[in-house]
Amino acid sequence: MNLKNFFIGLSENKFLNAFAQKYGLKLGSQSVVAGTNVEEMIERVKQLNAQGISCTIDNLGEFVSEKDAAIQAKNEILEVIKAIHSHDVDAHISIKPTQLGQDIDENFCLENLREIVDQANQYHIFVNFDMEDYTHLHSSFSLIDKLSEEYNNIGTVIQSYFYQAQEYIEKYKDYRLRLVKGAYKEPEEIAYQNKKKIDQNLIYLIEYHLKHGKFTSIATHDDRIINHVKKFVDDYNIPKDKFEFQMLYGFRNDLQLQLAREGYNFCTYVPFGTDWYGYFMRRLAERPQNIQLVAKQVFNKKTNTMIGLAAGAFLAGRMTKRKK
Secondary structure (H helix, E strand, O other): OOHHHHHHHHHOOHHHHHHHHHHOHHHOHHHOOOOOOHHHHHHHHHHHHHOOOEEEEEEOOOOOOOHHHHHHHHHHHHHHHHHHHHHOOOEEEEEOHHHHOOOOOHHHHHHHHHHHHHHHHHOOOOEEEOOOOHHHHHHHHHHHHHHHOOOOOEEEEEEOOEOOHHHHHHHOOOOEEEEEOOOOOOOOOOEOOOHHHHHHHHHHHHHHHHHHOOEEEEEOOOHHHHHHHHHHHHHOOOOHHHEEEEEEOOOOHHHHHHHHHOOOOEEEEEEEOOOOHHHHHHHHHHOOOHHHHHHHHHOOHHHHHHHHHHHHHHHHHHHHHHHO
C-alpha cells in the first residue's frame, strides 16, 4: 500500500472520524481548522484579511445520507454567508454537493444549492463548488450547469488527475476555476496514477486557463509549480488580477504571507467545524509532503498520538480483512 492510499483509508474510517470530532481541539486540530463555529472562523478570516489575504470558507462535512442533516448543513452555510456580509470580510464560500443531499436526491440537493447560491448572489458573494470523487463528478457538473442558467456567481474545481480534465477546462473556461491535483483514490481507468503525469496535466490546465479562462485559482503547496506559474505569467504578460494562489489554512503560513507581500492575489482555504479528520487526511493523501509542511505547526505530542492511533486502527483493520 502506498502512502496516498494509506491516508485515504484513514479518511474513510468512521470510528476515527467520530473520535476526531469528539476530541479534535485537544488533538491539535485548531492548527488546521479555523474554529468550530462561525464566530471563531470569522475572527481567523479577519486576521488573514489584515495580512492582505482573502479567504474561501468551507463549513466542514460531506457524504450526508439524511435529509435533516443536509438541511442543517444548508442552514449553517446560509449563516456563513450572512456573517461574511455583516462583517464585511474579504471571503467567499466553498461547498460540497454531497453535504447538501446529492446522495439522497438530486432535485432535493439542487433546491438546497439554489437557496445558497441565491442568497450569496444577493450579497455579491462568490460560491465555489468543490469537486469530490469520480462517482459524483458528472452529477456535480450537471448541478452547476442547471444553476448557471440562473446565476453567474458560481465556479468549480478541475482535478488534474482525471484524463478528462482537459475536456473540462475547455468546457468551463468561462467560469472562475480552482485547479488542483486531486485528493481521492480513483481507478487507473479514469485517472492518472503517476505523480509526474498529474503534475504535468496540472501545469497544462493552469496555462490554458490563464490564457483563455475567466479567473484562475492555483491551489497548490508545490514550490516547483508556484515558481513555474510566476515565470509563465511574466513571460505572457498575464495581469495579476486574472489569478490567485491558494493554499490551505495552517499549511505553509510563511509562504502564504510571502506571496501576498509580493503582490500576488492570495486566498486561504479556511475550513471550520468539528468534521475535520477526513478533510485533513485527504490533504495528506493529496500530497504526502504536506506532512513535512505542517509538522511544526500541527503535530504536537497529542496529535502524534492521534496519528498513531489512526495508523494502528487502520492497519489492524487491514490485517483482519486479510484473515477472513
